[in-house]
Amino acid sequence: MRKGDWRRLLAVALLSWCVLTAATGRCLAGEARKKAALIPQWEPQAQFAGYYVALAKGFYAAEGVDMTILRGGPGEPPSRLMAEGKAQFGTFFLATAILKRAEGLPLVNLAQFVPHCTQLLIAKKADGIDKPADLAGRKVSLWGPEFQLATKTFFKRYGLAVEPVPQGFTVDLFLRGGVAACSAMRYNEYHAIINAGLDPEELTVFDLGAHGLDLPEDGLYTLASVLAADPDLCRAVARASVRGWEYAFAHPEEALDIVMSHVSAAHLPTNRMHQKWMLESLRQAMTGPGDPLGTLTRARYQAAAKALGAAGLAADAPPYEEFHVPLP
């Protein structure tokens, strides 16, 4: 081979590489990826599997984002971290996001992952609770105000007056008989109760979505300021997150491995079986018909805004277009 051939070959190879990397959002000059941080609204668990998978599989990196997922928990609310600028992205229940926006945090919905209400009220049959009316006058533990929308709609629908008790971060109070019923997410507390030795047939479960208000839950949010400054970044994070969720549902065991690595690092008292249940429950909630993964329909948004308004929690919700950025 002659010397001229080497040079020609090298030039062709360089050109091809440049074209390829440009196509995926990167190029020689933009090798330095944009830094970003995501704060989930709770401790590491399969509820955020899509984000962890997107990170682990390099989907964020592929979009040119140098993503960091912060450790969430009750002491690290996304609203605070985003307001402080420690995170550009966060996850919220739709109702929480609308409330926070009403309180002055300009949240924008980039993707809506859980289009349904997965909240439950759980009671023990042994306490004589078989139907909603049996809850009248009993102690029921409830989460904070934004989680009480569906619960209160449920109580109102059945004309129930209950004795509300704050609900902690576990179902211990319920297990110890401190309350007759407790709030629960189907993907989390329900299984925690089953895994504390109570059999499903010993429980009375009220599906709040079915009984009252089917409010969408988890979504991916950013601040209006971040969106305005770098809409590409926001689209890239939304795209990679959707891809992460799709991959997690297609490869549940691999997704669980990834989730468990975060769980172990955080010393959390949970186990793979629980996370497996969580991932499967979320898959069922997220992949139903009518709501493509990541989309927030106008109807769902408006129904949620109306319910919040009616409850006197958020008087004037922003228009749908302003609140929601369609998926790229």
Added chain:
Amino acid sequence: MSPSLDVRPTRGLAFKLAVCILTSATVIFTAAFAYYYRSSKDMILAGVRDNAQNLLRRAVNRLEVPLSAIERVPQFMALKLGQELPSAAGLDRDLADLLTANPDVYGAAAAFEPGVFHGLPRYSPYFCRKNGEVAQVGLGYEEYYELQNWYLVPKVLQQPVWSEPYFDESGGDIVMTTYSVPVMGQTPNGPAFLGVVTADVALDWLRKQVGRISLYNSGYAFLLSRSGVLLSHPDNRLVMRESIFSRAEQFASPELRALGRRMIAGEEGFARLPDFILGKPAWVAFAPMRLTGWSMGVIVPEDELFAPLRKLGREVAILGGAGFTALLLVIAAIAAHITRPLSRLAATAAEIAHGNLDAPVPLATGGDEVGALSRSFEQMRLALRDYIADLTATTKAKERLESELKIARNIQMSFLPKKFPPFPEITSFALHADLLPAREVGGDLYDFFLLGPGRLLFLVGDVSGKGVPAALFMAVTKTLIKGNAEQESDPAEILAKVNRELCVDNESMLFVTMFLAILDCDTGEMTFSNAGHNPPARIAPDGTVSWLALPRGLFLGVMEDAVYRTATVTLAPGEKIVAFTDGVTEAQNPAQELFGTGRLLTVLSKAASMPPEALDAAVMQAATEYAEDAEQADDITVLTLLYRGSDPA
């Protein structure tokens, strides 16, 4: 010989005996040992259950004593706070003193309802041990401590509680549990919840204590929280993460889940553990910790429980095997001892069956059944041999006798004239005689010959006795008659001479009856004499049958000077004389009835017109038919003379 007499069996008695006895012995031994093994197993299990439960009770007690001591500290403080709230500094001092005075307590806090502690919206001082010093540290969640279980649960339940163990966030991998006592203040409306006082206990010492518990080689203890979470387990990765129920779910084991439910329900028990836990059969004993609501279990692998029993089982199996071998040898020896003579007996029997009666029967020495059989067999063989020898001798004697009879018959028959008609050229008379000898020759005789032209002598006699002597005596008599008839022409004279000669040297004392006649063929005059013979029949030409009157005379050969007389009759032409021996009239039928003269008379009347030959045959036939199948006892002789009248020529 038929093949059924083959005495070589495919499977001998010894084999069958050995199989039967060994099979029975095996079944009995196996059943007995199985029962023993099972009972021993149950006994061992019962022992292990008691042992494990005692161990558990002691361990639970050992763990609960320090916990129960710790309970009193916050209880006292909560009581004091309920009566009077100190200043913030006083409270801090009290908490720090609590830690200093109680080295088992890791941390202590007081937390109050909004506005209770000197009007503050929240107040929750917390002290814990940092690097060996008691120090005040922040909770890290001062804004929402009211949602923590250590606050919320005693508040709602209004009673002290031990919290579910949890990882201490600040202290690293330290598992803690918190004892929280509600502070109850007195108000005009009754008792009111003011806040809680807590004492944290690090569970490392407890986990170490539990980890030290062991039973047998690989048995271990574990601790479950109120909700089934593993608080202590040899595998540290499971601790605080997995619960007995998550394990049950992972391995799809309803049994384990049921066990978990029993344990967290505060039951005490002993149960079979699903195999996947240890990878082999195992048992678990469990007992509750009443103070905390936790449950402790001890797992014991079954193979270790039953190791001594299995060792014993192997030894018994080896002993049993040796025993079987010995038993087999003994049975084989006994069987051989019993069956060897039997086999020899069988071989001998086969030889005897083939006809060799001289083959000696092996005599078994013992007094048992085989010996008796051998002796019986030998007796049978000897009896058979004697019988066959007797039979041979008898047959020989019989054959000799038969041969003598044959000789006698030959003698008898060879002396009788058998050519009929005897004198074909003479037409003035016809004569026919027939003699049917009995099996045992009777000594009948007949004879006829011409004394000269126109003079015919004929006679019928019967020698007493049978056989060769009688035949010989008949031959002698006939010869004597022939000799004397050439010199004398008077029948009586002939008989007298013959009598005298027969009496000489008649040592056997035989005698002979005789009818002797001489016919003058021309005149029909017949002279005759009689020596004790039965009278002949006379058939007139018209067929009338009468008996010829005979002069009296003694048998020949008895008295030397016996006197015989001659009588004379003249036969008309066509008249017949039928002379016969008593073989005819004394022929017997099977009922031993005699033929008799009456029947003879009837036969003669019927056959009166027959020629002499046919008439003889008719008489013979009548006599033999009468006898049917009864054996003929005596010779039967019939002689018929038909006088036709003088020769017209």
